[in-house]
Amino acid sequence: xxxxxxxxxxxxxxxxxxxxxLTLAIGWLIVTVDGGRLFSLPTTVSLxxxxxxxxxxxxxxxxxxxxxxxxxxVAYVVSLSTLVAAETMAGDDGALLPAIGLTLAxxxxxxxxxxxxxxxxxxxxxxxxVGVGLLLKGYLDNGYDGPAGKTAPALVQGLGYQRIxxxxxxxxxxxxxxxxxxxxxxRTRFGHHLIAVGGDxxxxxxSGVRGSRVLVTAHVLxxxxxxxxxxxxxxxxxxxxxRVGTEGLYDLESIAAVVLGxxxxxxxxxxxxxxxxxxxxxxxxxxxFNQLEVDVFFKQVIRGVIIIAAVAVYARRAMxxxx
Amino acid sequence: xxxxxPLRLLEFRSGSLAPIIVILAVLLVLLTARQPDFxxxxxxxxxxxxxxxxILLAAGQYFVIVSGELDLSVGSLVTAQVVIAARLxxxxxxxxxxxxxxxxAxxxxxxxxxxxxxxxxxVPSFITTLGMFLILVGAVYLWSNGAPKGGLSEEFxxxxxxxxxxxxxxxxxxxxxxxxxxxxxxxxxxxxSDFGRTLVAxxxxxxxxxxxxxxxxxxxTMAFVLSGLAATLAAVLIGxxxxxSFQAGAGLEFGAITAAVLGGVALGGGRGSVVGAMLGxxxxxxxxxxxxxxxxSGALKPTVQGAIILFAVAAxxxxxxxx
Numbered sequence: 001x002x003x004x005x006x007x008x009x010x011x012x013x014x015x016x017x018x019x020x021x022l023t024l025a026i027g028w029l030i031v032t033v034d035g036g037r038l039f040s041l042p043t044t045v046s047l048x049x050x051x052x053x054x055x056x057x058x059x060x061x062x063x064x065x066x067x068x069x070x071x072x073x074v075a076y077v078v079s080l081s082t083l084v085a086a087e088t089m090a091g092d093d094g095a096l097l098p099a100i101g102l103t104l105a106x107x108x109x110x111x112x113x114x115x116x117x118x119x120x121x122x123x124x125x126x127x128x129x130v131g132v133g134l135l136l137k138g139y140l141d142n143g144y145d146g147p148a149g150k151t152a153p154a155l156v157q158g159l160g161y162q163r164i165x166x167x168x169x170x171x172x173x174x175x176x177x178x179x180x181x182x183x184x185x186x187r188t189r190f191g192h193h194l195i196a197v198g199g200d201x202x203x204x205x206x207s208g209v210r211g212s213r214v215l216v217t218a219h220v221l222x223x224x225x226x227x228x229x230x231x232x233x234x235x236x237x238x239x240x241x242x243r244v245g246t247e248g249l250y251d252l253e254s255i256a257a258v259v260l261g262x263x264x265x266x267x268x269x270x271x272x273x274x275x276x277x278x279x280x281x282x283x284x285x286x287x288x289f290n291q292l293e294v295d296v297f298f299k300q301v302i303r304g305v306i307i308i309a310a311v312a313v314y315a316r317r318a319m320x321x322x323x
Numbered sequence: 324x325x326x327x328x329p330l331r332l333l334e335f336r337s338g339s340l341a342p343i344i345v346i347l348a349v350l351l352v353l354l355t356a357r358q359p360d361f362x363x364x365x366x367x368x369x370x371x372x373x374x375x376x377x378i379l380l381a382a383g384q385y386f387v388i389v390s391g392e393l394d395l396s397v398g399s400l401v402t403a404q405v406v407i408a409a410r411l412x413x414x415x416x417x418x419x420x421x422x423x424x425x426x427x428a429x430x431x432x433x434x435x436x437x438x439x440x441x442x443x444x445x446v447p448s449f450i451t452t453l454g455m456f457l458i459l460v461g462a463v464y465l466w467s468n469g470a471p472k473g474g475l476s477e478e479f480x481x482x483x484x485x486x487x488x489x490x491x492x493x494x495x496x497x498x499x500x501x502x503x504x505x506x507x508x509x510x511x512x513x514x515x516s517d518f519g520r521t522l523v524a525x526x527x528x529x530x531x532x533x534x535x536x537x538x539x540x541x542x543x544t545m546a547f548v549l550s551g552l553a554a555t556l557a558a559v560l561i562g563x564x565x566x567x568s569f570q571a572g573a574g575l576e577f578g579a580i581t582a583a584v585l586g587g588v589a590l591g592g593g594r595g596s597v598v599g600a601m602l603g604x605x606x607x608x609x610x611x612x613x614x615x616x617x618x619x620s621g622a623l624k625p626t627v628q629g630a631i632i633l634f635a636v637a638a639x640x641x642x643x644x645x646x
Binding site: 137139141308311312 | 393440444445446447449450451453454455456457458460461462464465469577580581584589590591620621622623624625626627628629630632633636637
C-alpha cells in the first residue's frame with residue numbers, strides 16, 4: 001500500500017563509481033605511458049577544485065531532478081552570485097559574512113521564484129527555468145562587461161586556496177553539502193516526499209503529500225547550492241565574473257553529472273552519492289585530458305561522446321535488471 | 324460517440340491555438356501602433372523571410388517534442404552546417420548545390436544518430452542531444468582551429484538573402500519565405516499522415532503505442548531526422564542572410580523549444596500542433612522586432628524575452644490546466 005512512499009533500492013552501488021575507478025585506472029596508465037603523472041599534487045588539487053565547483057551545483061540539481069523538475073537557470077545564478085558576493089565584500093574582510101548572507105538570500109529568492117513558477121503557475125520546469133535564466137542573463141549582460149567587485153582576502157585564502165594535504169577546503173565544503181543533501185533525501189520526511197512527488201505526483205497527492213511545497217523547497221535548496229558555488233568561484237577568481245556560470249556550462253554539465261550518477265531525469269529515482277560520483281568522473285576526465293595536453297575542442301568532442309556512452313551503458317544495466 | 328468525437332477534436336484544436344493567436348495579435352497591434360507601415364507588404368514580406376529559419380526550426384522541434392523527446396542539438400547543428408558550408412565552398416561559385424546536398428546528408432546523419440542513440444541505446448534525449456551539442460561545437464572549432472575558414476559563394480547566399488522582385492501587390496517575395504511555405508505545407512501534410520498521428524500517439528503514451536504494434540523507435544528516429552533536416556534548411560537560410568560565424572546558431576535550440584511550447588505543444592509529448600509551434604516562432608520574432616522598435620537595449624532583450632515567455636506560458640496554462 002505504501003508503494004509510493006517507499007524508497008527505491010539503495011543497496012545497488014551506483015555504476016558510476018565503477019566507471020570512475022576504470023577511468024582513473026586507464027587514465028593513469030595512458031598518462032604514465034605518455035610520461036606524465038596523473039596523481040601528482042597539483043593535478044589532484046586542481047581535479048578536486050573542478051569537482052568542488054561543479055559538485056555544489058550538481059548536488060542541488062539532484063534534488064530538483066529527483067523531484068521530477070529541472071533547473072536550467074543555475075549557470076546564471078552562479079554568475080550572479082559571484083558578483084553579489086564580490087561587490088558586497090569589496091575586498092573587505094569585515095563584510096565577509098553579510099556578503100555571503102546576501103548572496104545566499106538572493107539565490108534562495110531566485111529558487112523560490114523558480115519553484116513558484118513550476119508549481120503555482122504550472123509552467124513546465126524547462127521553460128520556467130530557461131525564462132528565469134533569460135531574465136538574469138539580461139541583467140548580467142546589461143550591467144556588466146567584465147569582472148567586477150573584489151572578494152575579501154580572507155575568503156580567497158580560505159575557501160579559495162586553503163587545503164588540508166591535497167584536499168582543498170572547497171572540496172570538503174562539497175562533501176559537507178553532499179552529506180547534508182544525502183541525509184535530507186534519504187532520512188527525512190521531506191526527502192521521502194520529494195522522491196514520491198518525483199515518482200508520481202498524483203499518487204503522492206492522494207497519499208497526502210503537499211507536492212507544491214516540497215518542490216518549491218527543492219528549488220530553493222538547488223538555487224542555494226548554486227549560490228554557494230558562486231561564492232566559491234568568487235573566492236577562486238578574487239572577483240565577480242558575469243559569465244563564469246555559462247562559460248562553465250554549469251547548467252548542462254550539472255544535469256549530465258546527475259544523470260551519470262544514476263538519477264532518472266524523469267524523477268523519483270536516484271541520489272546524491274551517485275551525483276558526486278558523476279562529478280568526480282567528469283572532473284577526472286578533465287584532469288586526464290589536461291595531463292595529455294589534449295586540444296580544448298577535441299576535449300569537448302570526447303566529453304560529449306563519453307557522456308552519451310556512459311549513460312547508454314547505464315540504461316543497458318537498468319534494462320537488464322528490469323527484465 | 325459519433326457526434327462527440329469530432330466536436331471534441333475541434334475543441335482541442337481551437338483550444339490549443341487560441342492563446343498564441345491572441346498573443347500574436349496583441350503584439351502585432353502594438354507593433355503597428357509604433358510603426359504603421361510594418362504591415363505594408365514589402366516590410367511584412369521581409370519580416371516573414373527573416374523569421375523563416377526559426378519557424379522552420381520550431382516545426383522540426385514540434386515533431387521531436389510531440390513524440391515525447393527534445394532536441395537540444397539544433398543550434399549547434401546550424402552553426403556546424405554554416406561553418407562546413409563556408410569551408411567546403413571556399414568562395415567557389417560552382418560548389419553551391421553539391422555542398423547543399425552534402426549539408427542535407429549531414430543533417431540527416433546527425434538526426435539519425437540522435438534518434439538511434441535515444442531509442443536503441445535508451446539514453447534520455449536531453450543527454451543524447453546535449454552530448455551531440457558538445458560534439459558538434461567542439462568538432463567545428465577543432466576542424467577550423469578556432470576561426471571559421473573559407474567563405475560562402477554568392478550563389479549559396481542567394482537562397483537566404485534574395486527575393487522574387489517586382490511581384491504585383493506584394494513587391495518582393497523572399498526565397499526564404501517560399502521555402503518556408505513549402506516546408507510548412509510539407510510539415511502539415513506529414514502531421515495529417517499516418518506517421519504524424521503515430522508520432523502523437525507515441526508521445527502521448529509510448530506503452531500503449533508499443534502494445535498496439537507501433538514501432539516506437541522508428542517513429543521517434545524519424546522525428547529526429549526531420550529536426551535535423553529543418554536545422555539544415557535553417558542553416559542554409561541563416562548562412563545566406565547573415566553570413567558565417569561560430570555564433571550562427573547559438574541559442575536557437577532554446578528559441579525553437581520555447582516557440583513550440585508558446586504555441587501550445589506540451590513538453591513531454593502527445594499534445595499540440597505544428598501550426599502552433601510555427602505561430603509560436605512567429606510570435607517570438609514579432610516580439611524581438613517590437614523590442615527593436617521600442618528601443619529596448621540589446622543587452623536587456625533577454626530579460627524582456629524571459630518575462631514575456633513566462634507570462635505567456637503561465638497565462639496559457641491557467642486557461643488549460645494540465646490534463
